[in-house]
Amino acid sequence: MSGSSGLAVGTVIRLGATVRRFAEGRLLFGGSPTRLLKLRPAAAAILGDTGEFTVSDAVTASLAGSLLGLGLAQIASAGDSVLLDRLTVVVPVHDSPDPLRRLLAGLTGVRVVVVDDASPDPLAHAEVTKEFDATLVRLEVNAGPAAARNIGLRTVTTPFVAFCDADTVLSADELQRLLTQFADPRVVAVAPRILGLEDSDANWITRYENTRSSLDLGPTSAVVQPLSRVGWVPAACLLARVDALGSGFDESMRVGEDVDLIWRLTRNGSLVRYVADVTVRHEHRRTPGPWLTRKYLYGTSAAPLADRHGEQVAPAVLPPTLALAAAGLLLQNRWATMLSAIAFLTHARHIHHRLRSVEAPPRLHAELTTRAATDTLRQTSALLLRHWLPITLLALPFSRRARRATTAAIVIDTITEYRSHTPSGNPATHLLAHRLDDAAYALGVWRGALRHRSPKCLLPHILRNQRGTK
Numbered sequence: 001m002s003g004s005s006g007l008a009v010g011t012v013i014r015l016g017a018t019v020r021r022f023a024e025g026r027l028l029f030g031g032s033p034t035r036l037l038k039l040r041p042a043a044a045a046i047l048g049d050t051g052e053f054t055v056s057d058a059v060t061a062s063l064a065g066s067l068l069g070l071g072l073a074q075i076a077s078a079g080d081s082v083l084l085d086r087l088t089v090v091v092p093v094h095d096s097p098d099p100l101r102r103l104l105a106g107l108t109g110v111r112v113v114v115v116d117d118a119s120p121d122p123l124a125h126a127e128v129t130k131e132f133d134a135t136l137v138r139l140e141v142n143a144g145p146a147a148a149r150n151i152g153l154r155t156v157t158t159p160f161v162a163f164c165d166a167d168t169v170l171s172a173d174e175l176q177r178l179l180t181q182f183a184d185p186r187v188v189a190v191a192p193r194i195l196g197l198e199d200s201d202a203n204w205i206t207r208y209e210n211t212r213s214s215l216d217l218g219p220t221s222a223v224v225q226p227l228s229r230v231g232w233v234p235a236a237c238l239l240a241r242v243d244a245l246g247s248g249f250d251e252s253m254r255v256g257e258d259v260d261l262i263w264r265l266t267r268n269g270s271l272v273r274y275v276a277d278v279t280v281r282h283e284h285r286r287t288p289g290p291w292l293t294r295k296y297l298y299g300t301s302a303a304p305l306a307d308r309h310g311e312q313v314a315p316a317v318l319p320p321t322l323a324l325a326a327a328g329l330l331l332q333n334r335w336a337t338m339l340s341a342i343a344f345l346t347h348a349r350h351i352h353h354r355l356r357s358v359e360a361p362p363r364l365h366a367e368l369t370t371r372a373a374t375d376t377l378r379q380t381s382a383l384l385l386r387h388w389l390p391i392t393l394l395a396l397p398f399s400r401r402a403r404r405a406t407t408a409a410i411v412i413d414t415i416t417e418y419r420s421h422t423p424s425g426n427p428a429t430h431l432l433a434h435r436l437d438d439a440a441y442a443l444g445v446w447r448g449a450l451r452h453r454s455p456k457c458l459l460p461h462i463l464r465n466q467r468g469t470k
Contacts, residue, residue: 006061006065006184006185006186007055007061007064007065007183007184007185008055008078008079008080008183009055009056009057009061009079010054010055010056010078010079010080011054011055011064011075011077011078011079011080011183012052012053012054012055012075012076012077012078013052013053013054013055013064013067013068013073013074013075013076014051014052014073014074014075014076015028015047015051015052015067015072015073016030016031016032016071016072016073016074016220016221017220017221018030018031018032018220019031019051019072019073021047021051022359022360022361022364023038023358023359023360023361024044025039025044025047025049026038026039026040026041026044026359027039027358027359027360028072029360029364030072031070031071031072031073031222032071032220032221032222032223032228032229032230032274033071033222033223033225033228033229033230034229035070035071035072036354036355036358036360037070037072038358042059043063046059046060046063052076065184065186068184068186068223068271069186069223069271070223071222071223071225074181074221074273074275075180075181075183075184077180078180078183079183080183081176081179081180081183082160082179082180082182082183083179084109084110084172084175084176084179085111085158086158086159086160086179087110087111087158087160087161087162087175087179087239088111088112088113088155088156088157088158088160088161088162089107089110089111089112089113089161089162089163089164089175090112090113090115090149090152090153090155090156090161090162090163090164091103091104091112091113091114091115091134091152091163091164091165091166092115092117092145092148092149092152092163092165092166093114093115093116093117093119093125093148093166094116094117094118094119094142094148095119095120095121096119096166096167097121097124097125097127097128099166099167099283100114100125100128100129100166101128101131101132102169103164103166103167103168103169103170104128104129104131104132104134105132106169106170106171106172107132107170107171107172107175108132108172109172110172110175111135111158112129112132112134112135113134113135113136113137113152113155113156114128114129114134114135114136114137114152115137115139115148115149115151115152116136116137116138116139117139117142117143117144117145117147117148118139118140118141118142118143122138126138135155137151137152137155139151143251144251144254145165145235145249145254145257146248146249146250146251146252146253146254146257147249147251149163149235149248149249150247150248150249150251153242153245153248156242158242159241159242159243160179160182160239160240160241160242161239161240161242161245162175162178162237162238162239162240163235163237163238163239163240164236164237165235165236165237165282167236167282167283168194168236168237168280168281168282168283169197169280169281169282169283170192170237170280170281174192174278174279174280175239177275177277177278178190178191178192178239178275178278179239181273181275182239182241184271186269186270186271187270187271187272187273188240188241188244188265188270188271188272189233189238189239189240189241189244189262189265189272189273190238190239190240190272190273190274190275191224191233191234191237191238191239191272191273191274191275192237192275192276192278192279192280193216193217193218193219193274193275193276193277193278193279193280194213194215194216194217194234194236194237194279194280194281194282195210195213195216195279195280195281195282196209196210196213196216196281196282196283196284197281197282197283197284198281202425203286204425204426204429204430204433205284205285205286205287205288205291205433206284206286207423207424207425207429207430208423208425208429208430208433208434208437209284209285209291210284210424211421211422211423211424211430212417212421212434213282213284214295214298215234215236215282217230217233217274217276218230218276219276220276221273221274221275221276221277222273222274222276223271223272223273223274224262224266224271224272224273224274225266226263226266226309226312227311227312227314227317227461227463230274231312232258232259232262232263233258233262233272233274234258235249235257235258235261236280236282237280238258240265244265244270245261245265248261249261253301253304254297255297255298255300255301256298256300256301256302256304256305259301259305260305260308260309263305263308263309263312292436292440293440295437295440295441295444296440296441296443296444296447297444298441298444299440299441299442299443299444299445299446299447299448300444300445300447300448300451301444301448302444302445302448302449302457303445303448303449303451303452303454303456303457304448304452305457306452306454306456306457307452307454307456310456311456311461313456313457314457314459314460314461315382315383315386315387315457315458315459315460316379316380316382316383316387316460316461317379317460317461317463318376318379318460318461318462318463319347319462319463320462321343321344321346321347321350322343322344322347322372322375322376323460323462324339324340324343325340325341325343325344325347325376326340326376326379326380327340328340328341328343329380329405330380330401330405331401332401332404332405344372344373344376347372348369348372351365351368351369351372352365355368377412378412378413378416379460380409381408381409381410381412381413381416382413383460384405384406384409385406385409385410385413385435385438386438386441386442387442387445387457387458388442388458389438389439389442390442390443390446392406414431417430417431417434445457445458446458
């Protein structure tokens with residue numbers, strides 16, 4: 001039996017860990033993407049004091065569906081969970097028999113298809129797959145990870161598939177926990193949090209990656225939505241409904257194919273969920289050459305993604321007033337500074353009116369105003385030091401304003417980095433690695449933009465605020 005939202009009776013729903021309640025529980029703030037939602041008294045009563053309830057009828061199912069869809073809640077348990085025998089794991093691999101053995105050792109009892117993408121030594125992978133009773137598909141010509149996953153997908157006969165890279169480490173239990181999210185019929189894909197592989201012989205690169213890997217999307221679960229905090233999830237570990245994938249990954253893309261797939265899945269209103277409570281380990285690159293090359297390649301995907309998805313790949317997202325405030329700060333003259341202040345005060349006034357209409361407490365006014373200011377400074381600094389880095393470097397010898405702006409950006413970025421990704425080793429080494437990371441990525445972005453003869457992947461997106469009520 002299921003409610004009107006498709007959620008089965010008995011499904012337990014819990015507000016997200018970052019969601020706060022005001023106005024006697026009728027105002028919800030938080031989640032990911034961040035939302036401000038005013039509830040009717042009856043809906044607030046269903047949430048009660050604990051913020052947790054069980055789907056029991058059409059009313060609770062409707063509330064659960066709304067909260068889940070907005071990223072304000074998550075499924076705590078499902079009365080009718082998807083079983084592991086309805087899942088097939090597809091593992092693309094190239095010349096990595098030892099990591100493959102380590103991965104398969106944790107997937108005992110799970111159906112696995114290994115796609116050997118033309119490895120030089122095919123016998124090595126054949127021996128490993130035979131050892132763990134997995135199915136092996138061998139490609140004679142290297143086709144890339146997108147094609148390898150698609151070939152594996154075409155062999156799948158179960159309703160659910162998990163794509164797992166050979167250098168990940170996970171267990172059947174973690175897959176089962178991720179499958180719980182499919183109790184919501186709108187969810188078409190689910191991804192866990194990806195952390196670095198625990199290593200007793202860590203060096204400066206692996207310590208940095210363990211702190212702020214490109215694959216680690218943070219400790220807060222989210223509904224994946226372009227231009228939000230969690231705008232995509234990697235295919236290093238990704239579960240999906242087979243019938244939702246269509247033809248699968250775009251095989252013309254060697255990097256960024258997972259971002260492209262996720263954005264295509266979310267385009268029609270389907271949900272992709274990032275579940276930070278479930279963690280998978282990933283073996284990071286250890287030496288400078290392969291590490292920086294990978295960051296560069298990530299950057300090259302920005303231009304083709306912009307061609308396919310436009311503004312969704314924008315390097316910064318600001319409402320009009322904050323974009324004007326940022327521009328005024330960069331210009332650094334008296335009139336521009338005055339214009340910047342007026343623009344920010346206008347945005348602060350908009351926040352005040354919006355929150356007053358939903359009876360939000362004064363401390364939330366102050367918090368959102370402060371957040372708007374810090375987020376504007378953070379995004380502007382990141383533009384100068386990451387996506388626009390080549391322009392920044394060219395301007396430094398000739399412009400005092402550029403030198404002042406870059407110095408301020410480095411200070412702001414350093415404070416932001418230290419607060420959000422506290423270094424596990426030497427802070428100076430971490431910050432140097434961060435600068436190298438940004439430089440390699442920026443080089444890739446510009447290479448892609450020049451190759452595609454389009455600046456779209458370098459342009460900020462002006463986004464208007466929205467709010468919801470339920």
